Amino acid sequence: MKRGGFLSWALWFGYAFLYVPIALLVTYSFNESRLVTVWSGFSTKWYAELLTNEPLLEATALSLQVAAVSATLSVILGTCAGMAMARFGRFRGRTLFGGMITAPLVMPEVITGLSLLLLFVAMEQVVGWPDGRGVTTITIAHTTFTLAYVAVVIQSRLAGMDGSLEEAAMDLGARPAKVFFVITLPIIAPALVAGWLLAFTLSLDDVVIASFVSGPGSTTLPMMIFSSVKFGISPQINALATLMILVVATGIFIASVVMARQDRQRKRDEQMAIQGG
């Protein structure tokens, strides 16, 4: 049993490593003192200060907007890409396509950021668009790098899905587009939700690419956090971090409850279909 002991210790150590820093961060956001690491009493004043920080609220609104638009775009494009890879068999340029989908997953952000900026500058010189850099360029950049993640999530869902339903619909005379919207889409819906959430979080998290492709007046929340963290830690950032963690945790909780319910519903339907048949 000695090895089992070691394994559970390793597991606990791993979880402690992952969660203690976050727990400390949340705890110190309620600290009264400005010195972040000395506890001097419970207070919510940093949260109150946060709500009156005008530039920060603007940056948050901008980031949420960019994240929502780019996540939606990348779910649309990523679903197409995932379908193409998982369902369309061979087509011309498939190898290049596959490469362009997996490469962004591991591409260092500094390279993606620099290359997109140079593209935008060159495009502006040649076709006059985009006129300067700002929300549009950040949204395009975020769509590009999150698209890969969404495509991979959806492709693996499609690969793991039972194709016989689609075949049956096709045999019964449904056209490909109808099969997709009536059969495939409802089945892969959880993957679409997961992909959207993933793209949204990645966009909301990115500081490097946004710094390259943003212009004056378009500072995103991560850019603002980054520049203030460089000058040291402040309890206000702790409070902000706590709120962000809270939002993410709530989102994941709701998503998993909804998905679990859908899963149960689906199982029940299948059961009834079997009994009825």
Added chain:
Amino acid sequence: MSGVVSALSRVGLWGRGVVIAMPYLWLLLFFLVPFLIVFGISFSESIVAQPPYAPLLAWLRDEDAGTTKLQILLNLTNYLRLTGDDLYILAYLNSVKIALVTTLLCLLIGYPMAYAIARAEPARRGPLMMLVILPFWTSFLIRIYAWIGILKGNGVISNLLESLGLTSGPVEILYSDWAVYIGMTYCYLPFMVLPLYSTLEKLDPTLLEAAADLGCRPFKSFLTVTLPLSLPGIIAGSLLVFIPAVGEFVTPELLGGPDTLMIGRVLWNEFFSNRDWPVASGVAIALLLLLVVPIMYFQHVQGREEGGR
């Protein structure tokens, strides 16, 4: 809704082309073309202008002969600077070193975790894995930030060591290579655990039983059975950690000292502080050259996994 569906049904085969073309064109324009531009600009010259690089192509009009010539200017000074200056070579080597140490630390912490989760009761595996992935959903920046308060002098670790009487006075771990190792291991750990878990979970436990029946000690059967069979997971996890770690910028910038040179940081400074776009492009190409083999290998591994499904 059904109206929309039937309208879309009429699209038929033509629709298939559109489905491929949309993401294809997007990726060509915003992923592939930018690399070609970076490659081009890395041969350009830095000038004081907007944008700050000299054009590569110029149309030269010869009025006497009435002809126009296309002139292409390529200069290699950026690359000569990269190979001639110790700063770049040091940054290059240091990035590889830091990425390797990070990968190794992730493996050391992640392997036992993945193994323990794969050996847990099936009903508990999902929640246990969820706990590993959950931190990944919270902001990367915030997670790095959390370590500043822990590692700095008078921070959590420093205070703990002092109150235990192990040290006198504050201990500063922040702004060193070790802080970067800790921060990067922390952020990349889920990327290591995920592929490891998915290979270890598929591993047939009867193989280990057979080894035990034949008198093999647990540690030896781990070395001769489990470890070789989990190699695909080790490779996939290591690539997922190593490749982005080489080009990492945020962690060394926030946790590292001024002498924690990394190539991502050098690129950032060339671009934002020196405003030297051509040299920054040269650094990007150099970084890409360093990563092209691991990235190709990663795609090969990914492709094989797809084929095996």
